[in-house]
Amino acid sequence: MREFLFSLFEVSLTMGAAAALLLALSPVWKRRFRPQWRYWAWLLVALRLAVPVNLSLPQAPVTLPAPAPVELSAAWADGAGGLRGVEFAARPAEDVPAGEQGGTAQADTAAAEPSPGLSLTGAQLSLLVWAAGAAGVLAVQLSRYAAFRRRTRRWRSPAGACGGIPVDTCALLSAPVLVGLVRPRILLPEGLTEEQRAYALAHEGAHAWRRDLWYKALLLWVCALHWFNPLVWALRRAAERDVEICCDAAALAGRDEGWRRGYGAALLSFVSARPAAPLTSQFAGGVRGLRERFRALASAAPTRRGRIALALVLCAALLGASLVSCQQEVPAPPTATPPGEMLDPAGLADGTYWATLLPSSWVQEDTVAELTLTLVEVDPDTMALTSGMPYQGDGVTLPLAEDVVLGNHGDRGLRDFLMWSLASSHYPVVLEVEVSGGEITAMTWHDASLPEGTPPVTAAEVEAVVHGVDPEAGTLTYAEDDGNVGADSAWITAPVPRDGPIDLETLWERVAPLSSWGLPCTLLVQSDGWIAGVKAGSLYDGVYHIGPIRSVTATLEEDGSIAAFDAYLYEVDPETGQAARTVREAEFQLSWLDDSGPEPRYRPYGDIALCNEDGTPYGGSATAFLEDYMADWEVLGQPSAAGRPILQVTIGGGVVTSMTRLPAPESNP
Amino acid sequence: MDRTERLPDAELEVMQALWAHKEYPASSGALMEALAGKRWRTPTLLKLLTRLEERGFVRRDKEGRNNLYTPLVRREDYLAAESREFLRRLHGGSLPSLVAALMDSRAISQADLAELEDILRGGGGGA
Numbered sequence: 003m004r005e006f007l008f009s010l011f012e013v014s015l016t017m018g019a020a021a022a023l024l025l026a027l028s029p030v031w032k033r034r035f036r037p038q039w040r041y042w043a044w045l046l047v048a049l050r051l052a053v054p055v056n057l058s059l060p061q062a063p064v065t066l067p068a069p070a071p072v073e074l075s076a077a078w079a080d081g082a083g084g085l086r087g088v089e090f091a092a093r094p095a096e097d098v099p100a101g102e103q104g105g106t107a108q109a110d111t112a113a114a115e116p117s118p119g120l121s122l123t124g125a126q127l128s129l130l131v132w133a134a135g136a137a138g139v140l141a142v143q144l145s146r147y148a149a150f151r152r153r154t155r156r157w158r159s160p161a162g163a164c165g166g167i168p169v170d171t172c173a174l175l176s177a178p179v180l181v182g183l184v185r186p187r188i189l190l191p192e193g194l195t196e197e198q199r200a201y202a203l204a205h206e207g208a209h210a211w212r213r214d215l216w217y218k219a220l221l222l223w224v225c226a227l228h229w230f231n232p233l234v235w236a237l238r239r240a241a242e243r244d245v246e247i248c249c250d251a252a253a254l255a256g257r258d259e260g261w262r263r264g265y266g267a268a269l270l271s272f273v274s275a276r277p278a279a280p281l282t283s284q285f286a287g288g289v290r291g292l293r294e295r296f297r298a299l300a301s302a303a304p305t306r307r308g309r310i311a312l313a314l315v316l317c318a319a320l321l322g323a324s325l326v327s328c329q330q331e332v333p334a335p336p337t338a339t340p341p342g343e344m345l346d347p348a349g350l351a352d353g354t355y356w357a358t359l360l361p362s363s364w365v366q367e368d369t370v371a372e373l374t375l376t377l378v379e380v381d382p383d384t385m386a387l388t389s390g391m392p393y394q395g396d397g398v399t400l401p402l403a404e405d406v407v408l409g410n411h412g413d414r415g416l417r418d419f420l421m422w423s424l425a426s427s428h429y430p431v432v433l434e435v436e437v438s439g440g441e442i443t444a445m446t447w448h449d450a451s452l453p454e455g456t457p458p459v460t461a462a463e464v465e466a467v468v469h470g471v472d473p474e475a476g477t478l479t480y481a482e483d484d485g486n487v488g489a490d491s492a493w494i495t496a497p498v499p500r501d502g503p504i505d506l507e508t509l510w511e512r513v514a515p516l517s518s519w520g521l522p523c524t525l526l527v528q529s530d531g532w533i534a535g536v537k538a539g540s541l542y543d544g545v546y547h548i549g550p551i552r553s554v555t556a557t558l559e560e561d562g563s564i565a566a567f568d569a570y571l572y573e574v575d576p577e578t579g580q581a582a583r584t585v586r587e588a589e590f591q592l593s594w595l596d597d598s599g600p601e602p603r604y605r606p607y608g609d610i611a612l613c614n615e616d617g618t619p620y621g622g623s624a625t626a627f628l629e630d631y632m633a634d635w636e637v638l639g640q641p642s643a644a645g646r647p648i649l650q651v652t653i654g655g656g657v658v659t660s661m662t663r664l665p666a667p668e669s670n671p
Numbered sequence: 672m673d674r675t676e677r678l679p680d681a682e683l684e685v686m687q688a689l690w691a692h693k694e695y696p697a698s699s700g701a702l703m704e705a706l707a708g709k710r711w712r713t714p715t716l717l718k719l720l721t722r723l724e725e726r727g728f729v730r731r732d733k734e735g736r737n738n739l740y741t742p743l744v745r746r747e748d749y750l751a752a753e754s755r756e757f758l759r760r761l762h763g764g765s766l767p768s769l770v771a772a773l774m775d776s777r778a779i780s781q782a783d784l785a786e787l788e789d790i791l792r793g794g795g796g797g798a
Contacts, residue, residue, distance in 0.1 A: 153757050156683050157750075174754045270788060 010054040018233035037247040044241035139226040178202035201268035208252040409446025469520035473506035503544030508654030538656025565593040611660035696739035
């Protein structure tokens with residue numbers, strides 16, 4: 003009895019420490035590892051927790067004391083080779099046939115022995131408290147489950163099958179579920195569309211195929227055994243979330259972008275379909291997990307694998323844990339120098355650091371939990387960067403302290419503070435960061451300068467595929483177009499100047515509907531990582547001036563409207579408004595290639611802003627606007643430069659987004 | 672509706688058969704046919720119908736020797752009441768842990784939804 007309690011607490015403590023370590027490192031390893039690895043890590047720890055006997059003792063005494071609930075766990079330990087214990091957990095303790103407790107003459111004698119050193123009553127009391135807790139947790143969870151099965155059964159009606167698993171509709175439910183450890187069964191809410199049904203079956207079928215319910219049952223069993231240990235409950239929460247993410251990944255494996263989006267939309271539709279039951283509003287805890295799942299869905303680039311590092315961490319955690327025994331002092335949770343150093347060589351000691359900050363997805367969050375910094379070195383006297391270039395080099399991710407102190411530019415809150423690197427007209431700006439206890443406790447911005455002898459910022463054209471655009475953060479995500487762009491490409495998220503020629507909103511409108519990996523285009527990438535230009539058509543996005551239209555180069559089949567035209571570019575003197583022709587000639591596109599259907603086709607770009615000379619909006623179509631313009635050229639265009647109509651054309655995402663007729667300049671003899 | 676009491680399984684089955692019936696009123700014979708899979712005897716069905724009548728779930732009209740039944744509670748209403756109670760029972764909407772739900776969401780605010788949609792559109796994605 004004493005041994006059992008000791009080993010239970012020992013396993014609970016050491017595995018709790020391992021779980022704490024894994025949880026503490028999760029900001030790092032979330033970034034580095036596929037969720038599948040986290041899934042297996044949780045499983046290892048959970049399996050150890052599920053068998054709370056001390057495996058390292060040579061004689062391995064299985065104690066079987068009298069109180070019923072302990073027989074439960076002993077029998078579990080016995081069946082540890084397989085997962086038999088889970089099914090067993092559903093049985094009341096009294097039903098355990100003596101034979102099932104397995105070969106244990108030795109165990110009986112162990113139970114008969116009085117426990118030396120501990121007062122019997124004390125040991126018995128703690129055992130009773132523990133057993134009552136464990137039985138209570140199991141009883142509550144299983145009765146909830148039983149109630150769920152009972153209540154849904156009344157409303158079931160068969161609706162086909164999915165890979166051998168029966169599928170029913172159940173009017174009581176608002177979201178699809180998988181039930182049944184032994185005989186899985188999928189329950190769908192009523193009134194799903196064909197599409198929703200397909201997505202739901204993909205997800206629940208993946209759950210069934212992966213035997214996720216057994217995983218969940220194991221977690222439940224572990225929580226019942228270790229009900230007194232909050233770290234075990236935390237482990238379960240994290241593990242269940244990762245199960246969902248892994249399941250999403252399995253359901254999405256080999257699917258294209260369009261399917262992915264549909265899947266995500268289906269997830270959302272089940273969220274919004276939930277009736278606003280009066281009591282549900284107090285439970286707002288699901289959003290965090292959802293957010294992660296959506297991140298995982300939307301992120302094209304899978305995180306790095308890093309099996310070796312993960313294996314090392316796990317070994318360290320498990321070994322370290324099993325080397326500690328209860329006779330010694332309670333081990334301190336290994337947070338001081340975690341083996342996580344291996345994951346992140348830049349794990350920062352307390353102190354002050356200089357860094358640049360690459361804008362990324364954090365601007366989406368209401369509350370920023372962590373930041374990825376690119377460390378640089380700065381000479382504090384001259385504020386010149388002495389090593390490292392802005393945004394270049396590996397990032398280090400640190401959590402933010404809750405009461406993080408913001409210095410310069412921090413008066414409008416954290417969000418605006420973080421945007422400063424984009425908003426500032428000075429380049430570069432560096433962040434002075436104070437780190438304490440592994441957290442960022444204070445930050446302030448400084449203007450810096452580039453080291454002397456730094457080559458001037460240059461820019462190079464890069465053939466690329468733009469996959470994601472984040473207008474709010476002012477970034478776009480691209481990969482170099484090697485003809486084989488996909489999930490494995492090196493995706494780069496790069497900042498775009500706010501006041502530059504690139505209109506990210508418009509670019510996003512072009513990228514979003516594409517079914518392929520993204521929009522092929524030419525990017526003007528500066529040596530400092532910023533994107534200076536995007537060319538999806540024949541011209542970089544921006545504002546251009548043209549004189550006469552040389553020819554209409556394409557019309558749409560449907561209605562003959564102008565799809566593209568050709569013209570010389572003009573230069574306009576901002577002082578006088580005088581325009582002069584250049585030798586550059588370019589094609590302007592008013593339509594875009596829609597490749598989402600079975601056959602790619604050109605579609606008119608609908609939202610072209612048309613504006614008359616006097617600043618009023620033009621009422622008709624773009625084609626009519628251009629025809630008017632061409633007609634005016636016939637009349638007015640000859641022969642002198644003054645007074646000739648000039649058109650200001652804006653290109654966004656490679657397509658004409660606005661056309662404005664400029665007022666004629668003062669006649670200049 | 673005030674009749675939020677939960678029907679026993681057998682009575683619910685009768686109501687399900689009645690709701691599924693294309694035209695009202697339905698005769699007890701037609702209901703018996705619809706419930707053929709249950710192996711009930713006619714008196715059992717009639718007893719269940721009487722109980723439902725007492726509860727105010729059905730109305731009985733006599734037509735000659737036939738009893739004709741009309742549901743007084745719509746399926747949607749009853750279902751709404753029962754699922755409300757069902758959710759309340761299950762900790763305000765969270766599912767038991769031995770069930771794998773596609774979306775075990777607690778209540779989610781509009782702002783959260785908008786944000787999730789945003790992430791889905793690719794805003795939060797990327798490398």
